[in-house]
Amino acid sequence: MRSSLGLAALLAALTACSTAPHSNSVPKTTTVPTPNAATRHAVANLASASGSLVSGRLLLASTPSGVRISGDIGGLQPNAQHGFHIHEKGDCSAVDGSAAGGHFNPDKKPHGRVGAGPHHAGDSDNIVADTQGVAHLNIVLNGISLGSGAGNDVANRALIVHAVADDYTSQPAGNAGARVACGVIRLSQP
Numbered sequence: 001m002r003s004s005l006g007l008a009a010l011l012a013a014l015t016a017c018s019t020a021p022h023s024n025s026v027p028k029t030t031t032v033p034t035p036n037a038a039t040r041h042a043v044a045n046l047a048s049a050s051g052s053l054v055s056g057r058l059l060l061a062s063t064p065s066g067v068r069i070s071g072d073i074g075g076l077q078p079n080a081q082h083g084f085h086i087h088e089k090g091d092c093s094a095v096d097g098s099a100a101g102g103h104f105n106p107d108k109k110p111h112g113r114v115g116a117g118p119h120h121a122g123d124s125d126n127i128v129a130d131t132q133g134v135a136h137l138n139i140v141l142n143g144i145s146l147g148s149g150a151g152n153d154v155a156n157r158a159l160i161v162h163a164v165a166d167d168y169t170s171q172p173a174g175n176a177g178a179r180v181a182c183g184v185i186r187l188s189q190p
Contacts, residue, residue, distance in 0.1 A: 040147035044159045044183035046073060049097035052180035054161055058137065060154075060185060066142035067154060073137065073161055073181065076129035083162030083176025086122030086144070090156040090184040097179030100158035102172060104144075106151045113168035114141070121152055123174075126165045147187050159183050 042060040056073030076082055087100035094100075103111065104122030112119035121144050127135040147155045161181040166174035 040155075041188050042146055042155060042185045043188045044185045046159065046161065046181040046183035047092060048075065048180065049092070049095060049182050050163070050178040050180055051095075052163070052178075054181040056135075056161075056181065056183075058159060058183065060146055062146040062148075063140055066140050066144050067146045068138070068140045069159075070138045073127065073129075073135045074133060076127075076133045076135055076161070076180075077163075078129055078131050078133045081126040081128050081165035082135065082180075083160075083164065083166035083174055084124045084127045085120070085160050085162070085166075085173075085176075086124070086141070086154050086185075087158045087160050087182075088122070090158050092158055092182035092184055097158075097160055097182040100160055100179070100182055104154060104157055111168075111170070111172050111174055116168070122154070122157075123166075127161070146185075154185055155187050157185050159185060 040062045044058045044060065046056040048054050053075035054073065055075055056071060058069055058071035061068045086104040087102065088104045089099065089101040091099035103120040105120040107121060109118040109120060111123060114123055114125055124141055127137060129135045144152045144154050147153065160179050162176035163180050164177040166176040168174055
């Protein structure tokens with residue numbers, strides 16, 4: 001008798017669970033925004049060059065106006081400015097970073113300062129190291145693209161950090177000194 005009461009209770013419970021409540025209302029749905037399919041991401045792992053100890057990891061993401069570059073670069077001279085550019089070739093095989101070629105310049109413009117007249121597509125303002133020798137980047141370089149296949153595409157090119165500040169006027173590269181770090185811009189998943 002005990003087992004038949006237990007079986008009856010179990011059947012009643014299962015029947016109650018399988019009966020859905022009746023409702024005339026439409027269930028609410030949650031809309032989850034999807035990422036912009038045009039947004040592309042890349043990573044550049046900077047390795048030391050020219051006998052320096054400079055290194056870092058930078059993340060790149062396409063934006064409507066250009067490419068955002070964020071991340072940290074360490075091993076820099078503390079409290080100093082350093083030239084920072086996109087170079088034409090994605091080749092960091094030379095110990096001095098020279099295999100990366102010159103600044104990325106698809107429009108054949110003179111070297112200059114961003115926002116102050118003509119400049120290379122790969123030109124950027126100097127980066128500034130803090131008291132620990134670390135530069136924290138969160139910049140947008142306008143007029144370039146990432147993974148688009150267009151003439152201004154920086155995917156598979158190199159990011160170069162220089163030993164000293166870019167003077168923004170000397171041709172063809174701003175007299176920024178030795179290349180102290182190099183990293184190839186490689187497309188990645190977000």
